[in-house]
Amino acid sequence: MTEFHSIGELEDAHEREASAARDRIEQAEEHIHYYRSQMIRMQEHFYGVARSAGVQDDPGFQYELRRVTARIDEDVSAATRVVIRFDDELTDLAARQRREREDLQQRLRRTGAGQ
Numbered sequence: 001m002t003e004f005h006s007i008g009e010l011e012d013a014h015e016r017e018a019s020a021a022r023d024r025i026e027q028a029e030e031h032i033h034y035y036r037s038q039m040i041r042m043q044e045h046f047y048g049v050a051r052s053a054g055v056q057d058d059p060g061f062q063y064e065l066r067r068v069t070a071r072i073d074e075d076v077s078a079a080t081r082v083v084i085r086f087d088d089e090l091t092d093l094a095a096r097q098r099r100e101r102e103d104l105q106q107r108l109r110r111t112g113a114g115q
Helices: 007-053 059-111
Strands: none
Touching: 007 059
16 A cells, blocks of 8 residues: 555545446446347347248247347346456455545544644
8 A cells, every 4th residue: 555644645545446336337337238238229220130041930049049148148237247356446445445545534633633
């Protein structure tokens, strides 16, 4: 940990760190949304092609469509678990930052330094 000499310095560093963690979560959520929407568009397109060819009710086509849908669902679930892990890490980060702030406050009180 970098040695901070004031609460303000520490809080600025903490805010940058927390902001980066929140940005990472937001970007991950945006990527999941984008992936899901692109996959839905692709499925709709393939279904449209199958319908125009008259094979939309073909068991083989239906099987493959279900298989692709399941894979998309698995991918989105896996990505969502990563976002949950990022959220957990942000919670842990906040707890660590509280401890660091308390430690610095105690050190500043002991040394008589101010904010």
